Amino acid sequence: DAGITQSPRHKVTETGTPVTLRCHQTENHRYMYWYRQDPGHGLRLIHYSYGVKDTDKGEVSDGYSVSRSKTEDFLLTLESATSSQTSVYFCAISEGTGENEQFFGPGTRLTVL
Amino acid sequence: AQSVAQPEDQVNVAEGNPLTVKCTYSVSGNPYLFWYVQYPNRGLQFLLKYITGDNLVKGSYGFEAEFNKSQTSFHLKKPSALVSDSALYFCAVRTGFQKLVFGTGTRLLVSP
Numbered sequence: 001d002a003g004i005t006q007s008p009r010h011k012v013t014e015t016g017t018p019v020t021l022r023c024h025q026t027e028n029h030r031y032m033y034w035y036r037q038d039p040g041h042g043l044r045l046i047h048y049s050y051g052v053k054d055t056d057k058g059e060v061s062d063g064y065s066v067s068r069s070k071t072e073d074f075l076l077t078l079e080s081a082t083s084s085q086t087s088v089y090f091c092a093i094s095e096g097t098g099e100n101e102q103f104f105g106p107g108t109r110l111t112v113l
Numbered sequence: 114a115q116s117v118a119q120p121e122d123q124v125n126v127a128e129g130n131p132l133t134v135k136c137t138y139s140v141s142g143n144p145y146l147f148w149y150v151q152y153p154n155r156g157l158q159f160l161l162k163y164i165t166g167d168n169l170v171k172g173s174y175g176f177e178a179e180f181n182k183s184q185t186s187f188h189l190k191k192p193s194a195l196v197s198d199s200a201l202y203f204c205a206v207r208t209g210f211q212k213l214v215f216g217t218g219t220r221l222l223v224s225p
Contacts, residue, residue: 004156031211042203042215043157050211058212090156096211099164101147104156 003027004105006091012111019078021108023091025071031094032074033102034058034066036087043090049074050096081112115140115208117187119216126194127224134189134219136204145207146187148178151218152200160202163187174198194223 003026035043045058047066092102149157161172205213
């Protein structure tokens with residue numbers, strides 16, 4: 001999976017609790033992305049980063065925040081998890097020109113009870 | 114807004130037969146188009162992309178895709194399907210600032 005790891009791989013949590021997912025890359029790529037995958041919706045972009053401390057919102061950013069303090073790490077935080085945030089979360093990286101494909105991590109399955 | 118559509122939720126094909134997974138796009142300007150495959154419990158894997166040039170793009174695992182500007186389509190094809198090709202396939206288009214918009218996915222089932 002192109003030098004991308006995600007942790008944890010599985011998590012079960014309760015409504016109202018904070019959750020942080022981590023994406024770590026060893027490719028030194030500039031761009032990093034967080035997606036969620038839900039049946040019938042494909043993949044939807046939550047947030048992305050175009051450099052250290054440079055982030056922006058995606059299509060479904062409500063209820064999520066991100067941080068990137070180092071090139072290799074991109075954190076996704078659910079401040080107060082809700083059942084609607086039960087999903088599979090994927091991190092992706094890209095070298096950054098529009099021609100470059102994105103490479104995906106193995107995913108994190110999050111269940112919010 | 115840039116978007117892609119995958120009109121088929123599932124495609125069934127017998128092993129050895131040709132397969133086609135359909136994708137149509139809606140963009141302003143020249144499209145950058147991508148195909149990805151997802152095997153169970155795995156992340157997405159890049160298959161191929163169209164940026165410019167030849168309308169027939171060749172990719173990984175024997176897959177190819179045909180870019181058709183007049184029909185705004187970018188269908189994924191393979192001349193002879195394998196059981197191991199059974200997976201979920203996503204079409205995507207670049208939109209705005211280094212971002213991709215994905216279709217809803219097509220499940221390919223290849224029967225022995």
